[in-house]
Amino acid sequence: MTNILATLRAKAPSTALILGVFVVWEVACLAFGISDIVLPRPSQILATLWDRWPALWPHTYQTLYTTLVGFGWGVLIGVTLGVSIGSSRLAFETAYPLLVGISSIPKVAVVPIFVLWFGAGTVPAVLTAMIICIFPIVVNVATGIATVEPELEDVMKTLKASKLDILWNVGLPRAMPYFFASLKVAITLAFVGSVVAETVASNRGIGNMMMIASSSFNVPLVFAGLFILAGLGVMLYLIFSFIERRVTGWAHRKTDLAVTT
Amino acid sequence: MSAPAAILPDAPRATVPPPVIPRPLIELERVAVQFGKGEGAVRALAETDLRIEKGDFVALVGPSGCGKSTILKLVSGLLKPSAGNLFVAGREIGAEDVRIGMAYQNPTLLPWLTVRQNVMLPLKIVQPYRKHWRAKRNGEYREKAEALLAQVGLRGFGDKFPWQLSGGMMQRTNLCRALIHEPDLLLLDEPFGALDQFTREELWATMQDLWSTKRTTVLLVTHDLREAGYLANRICVMSARPGRILEDCAVDFARPRSMDLLYTPGFVALTQRLRELIIGVRTAATL
Incomplete structure (x- = not known):
């Protein structure tokens, strides 16, 4: 019981801030008489969400689906690339400039190319989500593996550990905190990717729904789309933070547990 | 001080032809x-x-x-x-x-492993211990690590994590890691x-x-x-x-x-x- 209270107390400021933003928003809209075509009030947006949920659900599902599939492939490819680049200096120095080059392309710009190749619909959204989240994963995993302390590597080498032994026992566990940090970035980026692709070329998904709603000046519905995206993003972020804390607790050490001689 | 290492028989060494x-x-x-x-x-x-x-x-x-x-x-x-x-x-x-054991000034313990697991790391890598790793890691090897830890004054610290130790204790653990596989040569x-x-x-x-x-x-x-x-x-x-x-x-x-x-x-x-x-x-x- 005290635990729950302590958690509540710790979370109280951030919760208060979030609620405060919505309250200020609501009050400001009412006080200044802002039209709901410019900026709808949070209460209007929530009402729209409630009323239109049956129609919004298929779009939500589509966006979640493309994002997660793209993210899954992104993680798979990102980890593979990151491990291979991180475990060899030659590969690191060879591939890194290319990766930086690719990453500096605005991913939005490749959506038309994907549409050209695969047509409008699910595939470009998945691909965009994938390509946008590969880079942070590659860089983080590679960094985690490549920055093993040289002394530790010497110790392992004098034990006649193979490259694979070092990777498995030292490199990969060491890269885990970096990997999870990148996952939290990547999952939010994946949403950006899929929504952008849906906006450009799709007939389903939140991005597409928001495009149609804005062309008919249904601004509360546009904002409802934003709320859904924010909700999904936060939900997935929380899931990955939870897994992160479970898997890499050692990296978030608590000093109060320390013992001294 | 008694030698806890004597609890266990020496590991079989690879046969080296006797030099003239x-x-x-x-x-x-x-x-x-x-x-x-x-x-x-x-x-x-x-x-x-x-x-x-x-x-x-x-x-x-x-x-x-x-x-x-x-x-x-x-x-x-x-x-x-x-x-x-x-x-x-x-x-x-x-x-x-x-077989070589090595210890640097920087203890380079692995933060995701407990003290005991850190000490046991060479047994996972070095032959002939490596081939019995799965069978003995919870028995003989564990006791071997505990005995060595006790010898350097870290009895009961096996389940701690490296960041819970002081600098001196980390360096003791590091010495144990350098010695657990009974090296012929210890480089410090x-x-x-x-x-x-x-x-x-x-x-x-x-x-x-x-x-x-x-x-x-x-x-x-x-x-x-x-x-x-x-x-x-x-x-x-x-x-x-x-x-x-x-x-x-x-x-x-x-x-x-x-x-x-x-x-x-x-x-x-x-x-x-x-x-x-x-x-x-x-x-x-x-x-």
């Missing part, structure tokens, strides 16, 4: 090391001869940058000599079956350098204790002349870069040595002589 003449464990014959080529080349080690007998405890001292650590890297096989011959256990380096690169005076002296005593029970051949690189004098059987003084061995002196104080030894006239005279040698080397290098 007993040779020292380590032999450096006119070994030189040079980094880079041509104009910009740096000679790290001049032609050096060094022989270390099995079971000996040798300390390398000298001014910084003189190639002490280079010798350690040569012996461990991390570095190839540019010239000369290097034999470990009578064989050219690289082909040998010699200023292992006590980052510790405070009192912790360092405690660890010297622990190290002497470990050496007395295990009789592992030890090569210790250090800046600390008192440390060298207290721990080693032989002290090799090295010149400034490019390093070579200037003086090889035996330290024959009776063992076990106590901390009081450090304040006896004989010990003070020894460290003073070594100090003058090194200072002489330093001034010669700057002139």
Whole structure:
């Protein structure tokens, strides 16, 4: 019981801030008489969400689906690339400039190319989500593996550990905190990717729904789309933070547990 | 102090054909090391001869940058000599079956493993332990690690994580990790350098204790002349870069040595002589 209270107390400021933003928003809209075509009030947006949920659900599902599939492939490819680049200096120095080059392309710009190749619909959204989240994963995993302390590597080498032994026992566990940090970035980026692709070329998904709603000046519905995206993003972020804390607790050490001689 | 290592029988060693003449464990014959080529080349080690007998405890001292650590890297096989011959256990380096343990100043413990798991890491990597890893990691190997931890004064700390330990305790754990696979040769690169005076002296005593029970051949690189004098059987003084061995002196104080030894006239005279040698080397290098 005290635990729950302590958690509540710790979370109280951030919760208060979030609620405060919505309250200020609501009050400001009412006080200044802002039209709901410019900026709808949070209460209007929530009402729209409630009323239109049956129609919004298929779009939500589509966006979640493309994002997660793209993210899954992104993680798979990102980890593979990151491990291979991180475990060899030659590969690191060879591939890194290319990766930086690719990453500096605005991913939005490749959506038309994907549409050209695969047509409008699910595939470009998945691909965009994938390509946008590969880079942070590659860089983080590679960094985690490549920055093993040289002394530790010497110790392992004098034990006649193979490259694979070092990777498995030292490199990969060491890269885990970096990997999870990148996952939290990547999952939010994946949403950006899929929504952008849906906006450009799709007939389903939140991005597409928001495009149609804005062309008919249904601004509360546009904002409802934003709320859904924010909700999904936060939900997935929380899931990955939870897994992160479970898997890499050692990296978030608590000093109060320390013992001294 | 009893030897907990004796609880367990020695691991079977790979059979080495008996050499005709007993040779020292380590032999450096006119070994030189040079980094880079041509104009910009740096000679790290001049032609050096060094022989270390099995079971000996040798300390390398000298001014910084003189190639002490280079010798350690040569012996461990991390570095190839540019010239000369290097034999470990009578064989050219690289082909040998010699088991080596290594400890640096930085304890480099793996933060995601407990102290016990850290100590057991070499058993997971080094043959012949490796092939029994799955079967013995929760039995024999675990007890072996616990016994070693108890010997260095870390009984009951096996389940702690490295970040829960003090610097001295981490370095004790590091020593255990370097010794768990019963190496033929223990290489220490200023292992006590980052510790405070009192912790360092405690660890010297622990190290002497470990050496007395295990009789592992030890090569210790250090800046600390008192440390060298207290721990080693032989002290090799090295010149400034490019390093070579200037003086090889035996330290024959009776063992076990106590901390009081450090304040006896004989010990003070020894460290003073070594100090003058090194200072002489330093001034010669700057002139």
